[in-house]
Amino acid sequence: MRVSVLGGGQITDEESELAEAVGREIAERGHDVVCGGLGGTMWSVCRGASEAGGRTIGILPTGSVDDANPHVDVPIATGMGHARNALVPLNGDGVIALAGSDGTLSEIGFAHVYEKPVVSLGAIEVPALEMETVSDPASAIDFLEAAIEE
Numbered sequence: 001m002r003v004s005v006l007g008g009g010q011i012t013d014e015e016s017e018l019a020e021a022v023g024r025e026i027a028e029r030g031h032d033v034v035c036g037g038l039g040g041t042m043w044s045v046c047r048g049a050s051e052a053g054g055r056t057i058g059i060l061p062t063g064s065v066d067d068a069n070p071h072v073d074v075p076i077a078t079g080m081g082h083a084r085n086a087l088v089p090l091n092g093d094g095v096i097a098l099a100g101s102d103g104t105l106s107e108i109g110f111a112h113v114y115e116k117p118v119v120s121l122g123a124i125e126v127p128a129l130e131m132e133t134v135s136d137p138a139s140a141i142d143f144l145e146a147a148i149e150e
Contacts, residue, residue: 001148002057003141004034004092004116006107006123007041008100015041015099018121018137020048022096025137027054029145034059034092036084037068037075041098046071059087086110094144097123097131117147 003026007019023045026033033049035042037058046056050071058072063079078084085103089095089111095118097108104124111118112129119140120131134140 001031001093001144002034002091003031003144004089004095004107004111005041005045005098006035006088006095006100006104006111007045007098008104009036009038009040009042011040011044011099015122016044019044019098020051022098022121022137022140023048023050023054023056024052025141027052029141031141032057034088036061036088036103037072039069041100043069043071057091059084059091082106089116090114092116093148095119096121096140096144099123117144119143 019041027049033056037060049056056072057074058068059076061081061084065075065077068075085106095111095116097120099122118131120133132143
């Protein structure tokens with residue numbers, strides 16, 4: 001399974017630790033991480049996954065694969081800027097949304113457009129966009145694994 005992880009480009013130390021834990025959990029269960037490939041949540045989730053032996057895919061807003069963070073195994077340059085936000089949830093079987101702002105919110109919206117299961121671990125809550133809310137990375141993956149099996 002590919003798990004798209006959404007979150008802010010500028011995050012706190014606590015948010016970074018959570019993103020790393022999410023990446024580790026994804027990798028330990030044998031799944032791939034899909035993210036935006038840059039800094040903040042993307043850097044931390046890729047680092048966690050890489051340290052656990054997982055594969056990471058970064059869908060970059062820029063036109064150069066060299067812009068990917070050092071923990072991205074498969075960088076995909078799009079040259080699309082924020083329009084690439086549509087591609088991050090599209091390329092996952094399910095989505096984990098962490099804390100973020102406008103870009104994260106747009107990716108959550110696209111996840112719903114593509115009818116992907118979405119689980120929140122501290123993400124922006126929008127009543128019109130259904131998301132399962134959980135309190136830890138293991139519960140997030142449990143939810144997605146069950147949703148994908150249905």
